[in-house]
Amino acid sequence: MNKKTLTKLEYNKIMDLLVTQASSERGKLLCRRLVPMTELADIETAQEQTAAAFTRIVKLGRLDCSDAKTVGESMKRLEIGGILGCNELLRISQLLKCAGRAKSYGRHDTVDELADCLDAYFDALEPLTPLVNEIERCIIGEDEFSDDASSTLKNIRRSMNAINGKVHATLTNLVNGSLRTYLQDPIITMRGDRYCVPVKSEYRSQVNGMIHDQSSTGSTLFIEPMAVVKLNNDLKELYAREQEEIQVILAGLSEAAAEYVELIRTDYRVLTELDFIFARGSLALDMNASKPVFNTEGRISIREGRHPLLDPRKVVPITLSLGDTFSLLVVTGPNTGGKTVSLKTVGLFALMGQAGLHIPAGDRSELTIFHQIFADIGDEQSIEQSLSTFSSHMTNIVSFLKEVDEKSLVLFDELCSGTDPTEGAAMAIAILSYLHSRDIRTMATTHYSELKAFALTTPGVENACCEFNVETLSPTYRLLIGIPGKSNAFAISSKLGLPKHIIDDAKARLTEQDASFEDLIADLETSKRTIEKERQEIAAYKREAETLKSQTLQKQEKLEEQKERILREANEKANAILREAKETADETMKNFRKFGRENISVAEMEREREKLRKKIKETGSKVTLEAQKPAKAHKPEDFKLGESVKVLSMNLTGTVSSRPDARGNLFVQMGILRSQVNISDLEIIEEEPSYTAKNMRRTSKGKMQASKSLSISPEINLLGKTVDEAVAELDKYLDDAYISHLESVRVVHGKGTGALRQGVHNYLKRQKHVKSFRLGEFGEGDAGVTIVTFK
Numbered sequence: 098m099n100k101k102t103l104t105k106l107e108y109n110k111i112m113d114l115l116v117t118q119a120s121s122e123r124g125k126l127l128c129r130r131l132v133p134m135t136e137l138a139d140i141e142t143a144q145e146q147t148a149a150a151f152t153r154i155v156k157l158g159r160l161d162c163s164d165a166k167t168v169g170e171s172m173k174r175l176e177i178g179g180i181l182g183c184n185e186l187l188r189i190s191q192l193l194k195c196a197g198r199a200k201s202y203g204r205h206d207t208v209d210e211l212a213d214c215l216d217a218y219f220d221a222l223e224p225l226t227p228l229v230n231e232i233e234r235c236i237i238g239e240d241e242f243s244d245d246a247s248s249t250l251k252n253i254r255r256s257m258n259a260i261n262g263k264v265h266a267t268l269t270n271l272v273n274g275s276l277r278t279y280l281q282d283p284i285i286t287m288r289g290d291r292y293c294v295p296v297k298s299e300y301r302s303q304v305n306g307m308i309h310d311q312s313s314t315g316s317t318l319f320i321e322p323m324a325v326v327k328l329n330n331d332l333k334e335l336y337a338r339e340q341e342e343i344q345v346i347l348a349g350l351s352e353a354a355a356e357y358v359e360l361i362r363t364d365y366r367v368l369t370e371l372d373f374i375f376a377r378g379s380l381a382l383d384m385n386a387s388k389p390v391f392n393t394e395g396r397i398s399i400r401e402g403r404h405p406l407l408d409p410r411k412v413v414p415i416t417l418s419l420g421d422t423f424s425l426l427v428v429t430g431p432n433t434g435g436k437t438v439s440l441k442t443v444g445l446f447a448l449m450g451q452a453g454l455h456i457p458a459g460d461r462s463e464l465t466i467f468h469q470i471f472a473d474i475g476d477e478q479s480i481e482q483s484l485s486t487f488s489s490h491m492t493n494i495v496s497f498l499k500e501v502d503e504k505s506l507v508l509f510d511e512l513c514s515g516t517d518p519t520e521g522a523a524m525a526i527a528i529l530s531y532l533h534s535r536d537i538r539t540m541a542t543t544h545y546s547e548l549k550a551f552a553l554t555t556p557g558v559e560n561a562c563c564e565f566n567v568e569t570l571s572p573t574y575r576l577l578i579g580i581p582g583k584s585n586a587f588a589i590s591s592k593l594g595l596p597k598h599i600i601d602d603a604k605a606r607l608t609e610q611d612a613s614f615e616d617l618i619a620d621l622e623t624s625k626r627t628i629e630k631e632r633q634e635i636a637a638y639k640r641e642a643e644t645l646k647s648q649t650l651q652k653q654e655k656l657e658e659q660k661e662r663i664l665r666e667a668n669e670k671a672n673a674i675l676r677e678a679k680e681t682a683d684e685t686m687k688n689f690r691k692f693g694r695e696n697i698s699v700a701e702m703e704r705e706r707e708k709l710r711k712k713i714k715e716t717g718s719k720v721t722l723e724a725q726k727p728a729k730a731h732k733p734e735d736f737k738l739g740e741s742v743k744v745l746s747m748n749l750t751g752t753v754s755s756r757p758d759a760r761g762n763l764f765v766q767m768g769i770l771r772s773q774v775n776i777s778d779l780e781i782i783e784e785e786p787s788y789t790a791k792n793m794r795r796t797s798k799g800k801m802q803a804s805k806s807l808s809i810s811p812e813i814n815l816l817g818k819t820v821d822e823a824v825a826e827l828d829k830y831l832d833d834a835y836i837s838h839l840e841s842v843r844v845v846h847g848k849g850t851g852a853l854r855q856g857v858h859n860y861l862k863r864q865k866h867v868k869s870f871r872l873g874e875f876g877e878g879d880a881g882v883t884i885v886t887f888k
Contacts, residue, residue, distance in 0.1 A: 098133050098448070098470065105472045106444040110406055111454070118379040120163040123365075124372030133451035135468050140391060142214070143377075143453025148388045149213040150378025151455065153202075159379055160202055162372035164195035168365055175355040180348050183240050189354055189361060190232040196364040197224030199371060206862065215374065221367050223360045228353055235346055242343055250342045257335045264292050264328045271322055279303050281317045290336065291329050293319040377454055385409070386455035389446075389464045395503075395538055396420040397443065400459035404442045405449075409457075415439055415576040419540060420465065423559040425533045427552040428542045428576070430563035436542040437474065437510050439563065439576050443540055444472055444508050467538075468504040471497040475510060487515035494528065501537055509541035512548075522547035533558060577629075651874070731776055733757040739814035739845070741782040744774055750782060752812055754845070754878065766812070766843075771878060809833050812843040820856035827860065831885070835866050841886045843873075848881045857883060 103109060115128040134140050153160075171185045181189075203219025205212075235246035244251045268285045272294060277283060279300035286293055288309040295317045296304050306322040321329060354361070380386070384405050398421070401414035417439065419426050428436050446456045450464040473493045490513075501507060513525040522545040529548070532539045533555070541548070552560040564575040733756075736742070740753040744765060751767035761776045813830045815823040827844065834842045846853045861870045866888055873882035 099472075102444070102470050102472045103448065105474045106441055106448060106470070107406060108445065108448045111445070111449060114383075114405075115376055115380050115454070118376035118383075119372050120161055121165040121369050121372045122167065123165070123369035124162060124376060127369065127373040128376055131452050133448050134453070135451065135466060137391060137393065137466060140451055140453060140466065144388055144391075144450075144455075145214045146374045147377040147381060147453055147455055149215045150375045151381045152213070153215070154375065154378050154382055157202060160199060160371060160375045162195060162199065162368050162375075164191040165365060165368035165372065166192065168192060168361060172358050172362055175351060175358050178355075179351070180344070181351045181354065182347070183236055183242075186232050186347070186350055186354065187236060187239065190229050190236075192361065192365060192368070193225050193229045195368060196222045197226065197229075199368060200224055206859070215371070218367050218371050218374075222364055223357075225357055225360060225364075228357060231353060232350055235350060242346065246346045247342060250339065250346065253335055253339050253342060257332060257339070260328055260332045260335065264325050264332065267325050267328070268292060268294060268322070271324065276304060276322070286319065288319045288321075290333060291321050292325055293321045296320045381455035384455070384457040386457045387460050387462065389450045389456050389458070389462050391450070392463055392465050394420070395424070395465045395536075396463055397447070397465060397538070398463040399443065399446060399456075400462045402442055402446060402456065402458040402462065404438055405445070405457050407438070413575060414458075415442060417443065417561070417576055417578065419443070420538050423557050424536055424538055425529060425552075425555075425558040426540045426561055426578075427529075427548050427558065428540065428561045428563065429544065429549055435563045435576070440472075440474065440508050440510055440540060440542055444470055444506065447506060465538075466504070467506045468502070469500060470506045470508070471501060472508040473497070473510060473512075474508065487513075490515070498528075498531070501532070501535075503536055505537055507532060507537060507539045509539070509543075512541045512543055514544070518545065521545065526551050529558075530555075731779065731781060733761055733776060735781060736763060736776060736779070738816055741810075742779045743782055744772075744778060745780060746778050747772075752814070752845075766845075766878060766882075809837045809839065811839060811841075812845065814845045815853065815857070816845060816847050818853070820853055823853055824856060824860045827857065831864065831867070835887050839887065841884060843878070844883045844885060845878065846881065846883065848879075854880070854883070861885060 112129060112131060115131065116125050119125045119128050134143070150160075166188050168185075168189055171181055171189065174181060200219055200222045203215065203222075235243055237243050242250065244254050265285065272280065272283045272285065276294060276296070279296050281295040281297050284295065286295060291309055293309055294304075295312075296319075298311070298316055298318050301308075301318055301320075304320050304322065306320040307326065308318050308320050310319040311317060386405075397417070397419040399415065399417045401416060403409060403412045403414050413435070415435075417426075428439060430436055446458065446462075447464060447467055447470060449456050451466060456462060456464075473490055475490060494509075497507060509525075509528075512528065513521040515521075516524075525541070525543060525545060525548055529539065529541060529551070549560060552558045559578065561576055561578045564577055736753050736757055738753055738756070741750065742753060742765060743750050744767065747767070749767045751765040753763060754766045754771065755764040757763045757776055762773050763776065764771055765774050765779070811834075813827060815827065818826065823846065831842070844857060846857050848854070858870070861867050861883070868886045868888040870883055870885045872880050873884055877884065
């Protein structure tokens, strides 16, 4: 790819942003070396990797590979039998621990999670936990070894501690005893790994020992008393033995690490490549970018594209196409209107996409593969451009034309400006005609009216303009495809205060053809804006209609389900009443036959008749739904979330799922039905104790056992609880519900931040007796409720 083009389109600045996303040195190096590719398979592989990293970052957070430090030199020394130092072994340990964390990060939580292209990377990691444990057992810090690294080291250090104790005890006695008057200070100090005491120089002959040092003034001598010379010698010998044993330990650890040289190298390579891939995913997340769709037909279609180096809060998205019905796009409009930004956005998106990076544009944006991108973009925007500037631009154009082919993208900013307008326009049309004849994808910005006419009259060439608001004298930065842009020179000059007579004189100097052309441009721009506005309104109405249609269908389905359920329950109740009536009739006939055969008193017959009358009355009351009134009037504050209530008009029970509003209306969840009810139609159900005498049954062992199926609620309310509290309560509730043979239950967790919902779902994934679970649908509580079905 043309290096000059990479600089012109500021591709290097994107790489600078990418480098900041990597955490390892090699990962940063791979980011710095990233260049656009030209093979479709390579590009799509890189895009899939970026998309997989993006998805994992959103779900699990960013992958940290900062401990993946280079171990190449250490591996070479191990291969030739060398002994690694303490810091080198610690670096290997940190690398392997990083591999372990990455492998855990890459592991899927459930078997239902779909595999992605990064699984092969995570599977290739080998944490080598036994080697890590052995290194950490022996080495506890930089140049610091554990006493338990070996039994020999432990014995040596035990002896050293014992001798140190003797030396300190002996010197303490001397300092506080016979030598006290000869000392500069009553302290014990070290000189050259030997314990000494500071003696005044005039008392040198009074202290028997070896002089190791003196102060800068010569007034103090540091003398090792003879009483501790042998102990110090023994201590020095132990120091030497300790260092020898440490070398033995390092040799053992190096030998253990040498067995895994290739695996350690693989871990380092895989971790740094993952760091590189996740840097691309992190950049996509920061840019709010999406994966482009690549084609081989030379077609570009950018939807709501935003230049990645501009402030995302201020940048105006552009929608642009090229290579479908036209291969050449001429962009016109006033200065500072966004023409150059549009040009750079197209070129930079092509480079980023071919480098495996996502682009900050809408979903389903399309890119094609270019083998070369040529950009002639100058920074000069002054009308006083010199001949040398024109020559410089023309030199670039000449070099482009020598190398350009059908697999190239050519970008011109102010093509052939800086020279005579008539000659410049003619030259620009000739260059564009040549490129268009070869079907080369080209985009050019210009102020020349001749180029606007060329685009209007040439098949396969299209005009575009950057919109400008004449009222505010400011550009809108919106790119409009299909119409040429108007220069607006007269309007801008008038707003800036140029006298009207001068502007009128300038207008009079325009030819009739020029004036008509400018008026045509203005009319086209107005029509385009009107059509665009109407198109957006139609699209909004269409979306609203689709939403209403979907909601209506859902409501209709719920009503059909509710109708079927009510009819089914009514049929079941009717059948039960008929069975009871049949049993009553059979019993009555039996009694009449008995009364005919036996001598039964009139009083007893009357009692039987009264008993039958009561039974018929009770049966009749079951099929009569009378309007009920609440036992007592309730206040709005009496209704709390999760409160069990009875809807009198529907003769159904449910739970309160919202607080009463100013009119006393609230939502009640009745199974899968969620309805708005006034508090005047509600009666609070005074819940009985979970286990009462009527809910008890006697087991075969004669013991009383609670019948949970009569007391367990089909719903649990976890609102206001932390994840730990909710999971603990949910665990017990699901056990009770499963034992009670409930087919499904309803878990109310609310929407909020989603943390409680995620915690509940993570817990449900691990339960063997849970067949499935899903979020509630319309009328069931939506995303604030999870429906759990048991096996």
